[in-house]
Amino acid sequence: MAGKAAEPQVIWARPERTGRGPRPAFTRADIAAAAVRIADAGGLEAVSMRHVAAELGCGTMSLYNYVPRKEDLYELMIDAVGAEHEIREPSGDWRADMIRNAEETRAIMHRHTWVPRLMSGVYGFSPNTLRYLEHCLACLDPLDVPYGVKTELVALLNGVVTTYTANEIATAERTRSMPWSEEEENAVRIAYLGSQVATGAYPRLAAAFMEDSGPIDLEAVFRRALERVLDAFDPDRG
Amino acid sequence: MAGKAAEPQVIWARPERTGRGPRPAFTRADIAAAAVRIADAGGLEAVSMRHVAAELGCGTMSLYNYVPRKEDLYELMIDAVGAEHEIREPSGDWRADMIRNAEETRAIMHRHTWVPRLMSGVYGFSPNTLRYLEHCLACLDPLDVPYGVKTELVALLNGVVTTYTANEIATAERTRSMPWSEEEENAVRIAYLGSQVATGAYPRLAAAFMEDSGPIDLEAVFRRALERVLDAFDPDRG
DNA sequence: CCTAGTTACGTACAGCGTACGTAGTGCGCT
DNA sequence: AGCGCACTACGTACGCTGTACGTAACTAGG
Structure with missing residues (x-):
């Protein structure tokens, strides 16, 4: 009735090649790699259909033969970085293995700082995601x-x-995008927090800030959080 | 040297009113409320400076007197929904209280489905966030x-x-935005997953899907996750 | 009272996603 | 063998975005 309609919404469900017509000039992997390169270099907002097409050396609208909507391009990007997971034989120590997986995911995200922003609103069943799962x-x-x-x-x-x-990434990028130095930014932030705390409305926050005001080891904080979660599932927890 | 420069980057650090010039026509709360109304009705992508200005009944560029960048508008929105947390006297049972807080946060997010997408990349020290903390x-x-x-x-x-x-929101929105029904979408999804699993590359995923293929109670899944996390911090855990 | 700093807002520009139309290409079927 | 159709390629165009800039009106501090 309504003309076209009813193609698969999920890009992974549509075949990469149908066999009819001229050979496509690029693979999905090519496109994903180009988009990842652009995002790594210029941030997520630099990823436009025009830029990706230019990076590939084709016309803008040609991209739409491979990627029906921009959202699908994001999906390809997530899948592409998912390929960076190094799948190795489990060691038999599930806690150690899961910590390794988590640290690797964290490393990937630090390498591609736009990944977390894309994680909300993505389908979640790309080939490499399934592989990792x-x-x-x-x-x-x-x-x-x-x-x-x-x-x-x-x-x-x-x-x-x-x-x-x-x-971690959000705070790091915030201080990076500043025209002033990290110390200045921190000074402003602390001044603001201090002014809020000084009103007396947040006594416990004040106490928490008093307790440890030194520089914090983000890696250690992350590790502790992991251990906590694993504890919750460990039958042998002491 | 470089002309202007060096105003506070964080909107909460700049005063809402300086005392000089004509009285502002709106408060930050007015603007935040308008933006939230638009986002609730038309999704996050409907929140443009023009729309918000129109909702307030002022010119587009007038908004920039209150909100230097669009990113700051997002900050106002997050703070506005943070006000929906009903702060009540702690009961003495910290587990029960924290579960209540978590369930309330979840309810707020379901009421304003755009909140999670904004959580990455927001400063995190808005007045209402501090209050909630x-x-x-x-x-x-x-x-x-x-x-x-x-x-x-x-x-x-x-x-x-x-x-x-x-x-939860992502999957719900995906099925909602479909021209076809939820059953059809699920059929496509299961067919795709099934085809992947059928390759034999994902034996454990296959086993997991076999184990419970019925409809899942998202609320219960959420509750279990909460309990797990709290377990990890509970000295009296059995 | 004057003037500097603010509010208000119209115009303009560069860039975005993508609908649509047209031309060329090569696989599958008869 | 060759026809036809589904595909690739891509230029143009439209409506939308964030926001820089300039101008006019206004008001509180010195």
């Missing part, structure tokens, strides 16, 4: 709980990794 | 650990709430 479950083979619990562990851990790393 | 610490008064641990608990819990709710 399967790998996590393999690492959890020694843990004797139902698969339902294992998937909850993976979801929880990934969530923590994403939010923690997103925060 | 202070409240969480107050709820944790009965827990006898250093403030450092308490703030880590709050951060971890908020992270979990955000990612879980973001996922």
Whole structure:
């Protein structure tokens, strides 16, 4: 009735090549790599259909043969960085393996600081995501709980990794984009926080800031959070 | 040297009114409320400076007197929904109180589905955010650990709430924006997942899907995740 | 009272996603 | 073998975005 309609919305469900017509000049991997390159160099806002097309050396609208909507380009990008996970044989120590996975995810996100911003609103079942998920479950083979619990562990851990790393990146980028130095920015921030705290409305926040006002080791904070989550699933926790 | 420069980057650090010149026609709260109204009705992509100005009944560029950059408008929006947290006297049971806080955050996000997308990349020290943080610490008064641990608990819990709710919203919106029904979408999705799983490359994912393929209770999944996180901090855990 | 700093806002510009139309190409079917 | 159709390629154009800049009106501090 309504003309076209009813193609698969999810890019992974549509075949990369149908066999009819001229050979496509690029693969999805080519396109994803170009977009990733641009995002790494100029941030997520530099990723426009025009820029990606230019990077590939083709007309802007040609891109739409491969990527029906820009949102799908994002999906390709997430999948592309997912390929950077180094899948290795599980060691038998599920805690150590999961920590390694989490640290690797964090490293990937620090390498591609736009990833966390894309994580909300992405389908989540790209080939490399599935590959990584399967790998996590393999690492959890020694843990004797139902698969339902294992998937909850993976979801929880990934969530923590994403939010923690997103925060690290956000604060880092904020200070980077400043025309002034990091010290100045921190001074302004502390001054503001101090002025708020000084009103007496936030006594516990004030106490918390008093407790440790030195420079914080983000890596250590991250590690502690991981251990906490794993503790919650460890039957042998002491 | 370079002309202007060096105004506070963070909107909360600049005063709402300086005392000089004509009385401003709106407050920050007015602007935030207008933006929230638009986002609730038309999604985050409907929030443009022009739309917000029109909603307020003023010229587009007048908005820039109040909000130097669009990013700051987002900041106002996050603060505005933060006001929806109902701060009530802690009960003495920190687990119950924190679960209540988390459920309330989840409810707010479901009421304003654009919140999770804005959480990455926002400053995080708006007045209402500080208020909420202070409240969480107050709820944790009965827990006898250093403030450092308490703030880590709050951060971890908020992270979990955000990612879980973001996922719920993402899948819900995906099926809503379909021209076809939810059943059809699910059929396509299951068909795709099934085709992937059928390759034999993901045996554990296959097993996990076999284990429970019925409709899942998202609320219960969320609750379990909360309990897990709280377990990790509970000295009295059995 | 004067004047500097503010509010208000119209205009303008560069860039965005993408609908649409047209031309060329090569696989699959008859 | 060759027809036809589905595909690739891409230029043009439209409506929208954020916001720099200039101008006019206004008001509080010195």
